[in-house]
Amino acid sequence: MSVRLRLLSPAELDVQQRALYEEITRGPRSAGAQHFALADADGRLQGPFNAMLLSPSLGRALQELGAAIRYRTCLTDRIRETSILVVSQVWDSAFERHAHERVGAAAGLTRAELLALREGQDPGLSDPAEHAAWSFTRTLTCRSGALDEGEYDKARAALGERALFELSTLVGYYSTLALQLRLFDVPAPVS
DSSP states (O other), rough: OOSSSSSOGGGGHHHHHHHHHHHHHGGGGSSSOEEEEEEETTTOBBBBHHTTSSHHHEEEEEEEEHHHHHHSSSOOOOHHHHHHHHHHHHTTOHHHHHHHHHHHHHHOOHHHHHHHTTOOOOOOOHHHHHHHHHHHHHHHSSSSSOOOHHHHHHHHHOOHHHHHHHHHHHHHHHHHHHHHHHHHTTOOOOO
């Protein structure tokens, strides 16, 4: 439960909020295996999704961007989840960590890799593309966020320009969510 933002119940939502609620709860996030709950036992959206209801038009655009990042990129599940977990560690985002450690484990990240990511350490990924994505994301999320030419060339060679675009979008999106989760003091659900 959020300390600053009351969880909105489905019964109190207006027409626009209800439409967004349905898109979130009946869209691609709800299909297949559920590694974390989108809503609590009373149907109230958890994590960043509850806040999206405050401004349905912006919330819709934001949730659609998130769905595109999760389901319509060239990024492998392991690369995507590794990068999300880097962002969650940098922002110390408990909800993102809670949700994406579960998704990452389902994508094949080992306990040791998950622990290293949680601690901000090199997870020792043996796949060159996965390691390049981890390194790229760490660099983007550091204080300067700038890659020198050598780092850019190395990332481009390992991942390609499309993946670099998609990864930089992922970093921006999950940083936005982490900022909103921090603003509204949203904790990870109790497991």
